Amino acid sequence: MPNNTIRVATDVGGTFTDLVCFEIDHSTGESRVIVAKSDTTSPNFERGLLNVLAKGGVDPSSVDFLAHGTTVVINALTERKGVKVGLIATQGFRDTLEIARGNRPDFFNLHYRKPIPFVPRYLRRELPGRMSYKGVELKPLDLSGLPAIIDDFKAEEVKAVAICFLHSYANPIHEQTTLVEVQNLWPEVSVVSSHQVTREWREYERTNTVVMSAYVQPATERYLSRLLAGLREKGFSKSPYIMQSNCGVDSLGSVAKIPITMVESGPASGFWGAAELGKLIGEPDVLALDIGGTTAKCSLIENGEVKIKTDYWIERDRTSAGYPIMVPVVDLVEIGNGGGSIASVDGFGKMRVGPQSAGAVPGPAAYGRGGSQATTTDANLWLGRINKDNFCGGEVVADMAAAKAAIDAVGQKLGVDADEAARGIIRIANNNMVNALKLVSLNRGHDPREFTLIAFGGGGGMHAVALAAELGVRKVVVPVGASVFSAWGMMMSDLRRDYFVTRLFDLKRGAAAGIEQVFTEAEERSRSEFAIEGIEACRIEFLRYGKFRYQNQEHTTEVLLAAGRITDERLAEIEASFHETYEREYTYRLDAPIEAVGIHLVASAEVGKLTMKKCDSTGAEPETALKGHRDVDYAIEGIDRAAIYDRGKLEPGMTFSGPAIIEDPSSTVVVHPGNRVEIDGYGNIHIYLAA
């Protein structure tokens, strides 16, 4: 056994490519962390990755485990940079993609614009053949028209083919047959069918999902193969793992086939990190909050488990219906509120913060790059929460005159001075984030007072305590390396796949065998898929969730089932836990028959994740980390003289009380008056709010 293990996580974002490397020396038990950043090199992203490895001094040939996250899929979708897709649908349903669901969220707006389908009508074609909802063939598949369709697609320079047939979630044979025939007729084309991506019903959602997968497939495949080639050339010999939207990692080969599963991998790794950190520090119930430059995202983790759903949409908000992507994605709420969010006051004296953001250019007014609108960061700076003498880790000289002018402009419209306006910006921003946190907790029947808030991202520590106080949360944890926490989460991830299957059963005596069979089939499938990744069956851990509802309802409630075979004898216990879960979420229960609508199986296996070790303390007093004092405006509690601590000098076991500010080059933690701070054995900051 080599005497050290090197684990690397790399994250390709729109602007920067990040690197975090953990090296553990087994002989001494010492660990070394390397963090590096370099420019993202679009469109040859692999160069940026190799650059950042070089910059961090990491030799790819020495790396034992490499996890990779990328925004390449979501960027291709939102920037419309995918390929021309041809769609083959069931006869009578070529227009499903365009008809969509017919909703108009911005309902008073008579100029609403329906989202444009990713495949125009002339590239949407049909084949005869029908399945019933039970998966029984009603009309055989007729492939006689396929060659002509393929000829037309070739003539139109289609680059990827998507196939979606009605009820393929129940029986995929028509899709499979068509897929094989497309490959025969046109071996060079990229082709994918809907059942490979999802086994759930709703034809519009499934069609759009497979279309989007096809749309990003050629570019992603190329990206991943270049990535691998680049790493191989530098001597990396292991299999890289790719971060997925379901909080797991998966093999490069498997991801290249269905790349759409990467769509929300960025936030997923952070939330997974929060779940893992929670388990590590004995806090299994977590509200996780990630505050970045333009948005804040949050998710609820219950008993150490992240919630994974397939109800994910892009570009969907109050003004647009957006596009559904029916793949397993961590359940999160995202709002347009981050450090760069702009505060504005309309003609009627109403203030908003976000969703417009000053971005990196011009950035907050205090960057002095010509930004004239006040942002959350400007307000934090003005109130002394951010250190004006060490702005952005000392890389930027804070332009306080510009910040004041921008905040004054807001204040004038409200009839208040700059201090009051800055407090207002913070309070509104906090309120927006509190509402988002309520959406994932209170609105789903969870009492936030029973959760610990784990806050990360550049702005997490700045706002966390105020949000926790508002929600009645008693403890906030700001992890070590909060600004690169997503990369840390990646290193903690398992190889994970989520299988969602729609299948209807009345939950009554006699149903157990059928339900058990759906689980068994999914487990069999996952065993053979994991075997391809070289993972033996005994290493796979399964979690079985059932999706239930009262008869005649539509939306289901997911219930975790205890391990073991499902038998008719166990149905009463399953029923009871459904009633209980339902009542907690919706305040009442019914004496009505229950239906099972499908299953959600989680299969995971450890593939070399990081084991954290506690650090030693030198026994130094917290005063050794004290940098000084300054006046800090806490927006609601008033102005206090706060102790300023240098995060780099904080050691395990240190404790002190607020008012305080903890600073490191990339983030600031605001500790309010009355809070008690404890540094744990891993260097995480625990903040206890006064009861």
Next chain:
Amino acid sequence: MPTKTNDPITMEIIQNSLQATADEMFAVMKKTAMSSIIYEVLDMGTGITDAKGELACSGAGIPAFVGVLDKAVKVIAKKFRRGGDIEPGDVFATNDPYYGGVTHLNDIVVAMPVFMAERIIAWTANIAHNSDVGGMAPGSLTGAATEIFQEGLRLPAVKIISKGEPIRSVMEIIKVNSRMPHVLEGDVWAAIASVRIGAKRLQQLAEKHSVELFENAMSQFMDFGERVSLAELAKLPKGAFKLSEEQDDGRVFNVKITISDTEFVVDLRENPDQSTNPLNASRDGVMVCAQMLFKSLANPNSPANEGSFRPIRLLTREGSVFHATEPAPLGFYYETELRVKDLMWRCLAPHMPERLAAGHFASLCGTFIGGIHPDTGRQYTIIEPQLGGWGASPHRDGNTAIFSSFHGETYNCPAEINEARNGLYVDRMELNLEPGGEGKYTGGRGIVMDYRVRAAAGFLTVGYTRSKFPAWALAGGREGSPNYVRLIRRDGPSERFAFASGLTTHADDVIRVVTGSGGGCGDPKERNRAAVEEDIKNGLITRDRAREVYGTE
């Protein structure tokens, strides 16, 4: 100068929280309802009023329900005005348009007072379409009704929960009157859960900020709504605008709208008497239509509340189709409301084309299909509005296949779910390619959907308008295409309908739903050539027709 009781930031925070509460009430109801028309179509709405019943805030859902809840709460508050009539934990219900129910008997409004220290500070309320509330026909809606008594159980603003405990006798009466008692019960409980959660949130809000701040925030929110409306009203062309329009059934509807700097007056007094068929509307319902159109004109993005509707004045004549009196039936009220909204829209559009596009398919196209599910043996009832084409505007083609202006955050039913739940086949669902809606900018397309019945004996009820007179055009565009249903019998004969009640269907009969394109805008000859080529390539128009209408080679 801001003070403790009207600090603008606190006001803003409370107002945001009101919106979040209305949205949460909506989410709860959507997820727990048992009727597909609620959970899938989202034929429902949620709202918050002040103690007097003035609308402070509304949730998502459909615009036609936004202005309903305040009217219901006012009736409840008036009826239960004596001390002790209303206690903490009480919940009320009304579905009767003659008792604040506004729409028709299928829609039950559930409302709950929010108490702080013995005093009502607000109400939470919601409305949803229930699948069956009794009456002479399954689904409770029938064109054959001549009196409201035939349209189902009437709940004339009554208490259903007293101090937190359900009033068992009332609940039993509600349940026993439905053909789908368990579904109705589940839906009513979904509504109760929604108002309770809303009330709890508002209490927490008032506790945190004080009742005084809470009430100030509500009234300032309404005043803000009014200021936005007045500011936009000032930008509209002033004057009196009139329109007469013949309807599919031969009646002629008239409207006069007078716009001044401070008022938006809708005069509907000169209109036919109420009828003995269920195509009547209540005055409250017609007011909702005026509010919807005004909101779209004035400022679609600001909050909709009592203040934003203050400039509207509505004139109606009691006993007319737009101000029905007891016992006129109102089952298909929504088609009449759509007609009157479209009438106002058409009256103003030529004078403000930047704000109002050409006409859309403008019918709910309410389609009711029922029978016994051949696989489960259980009764199924489809109650659904349809998607259709929207009108073109001076710079853009209209939207294809979205719900009428009556609806909003409303979803159609996926064919896969439809086939499983209702035990019939959806043979196709595609764009309607019938000619119509051409122009410099074209109207969006409607749809064609074929339901093939599997049940041995089922029923079909439909109520479509704009079947004879399709969507109107603007500025030289062509009018859209009609809405209708074609029932194609297994053995061949077929018949076209716009209104039909309780037709019997048999296995392998095909019910073809056809909805129209929206109206075009501008002379078709001026349509961009590349756009015409694209239409041809996409199979939306034949080359021959393009030559004829657009004058292309």
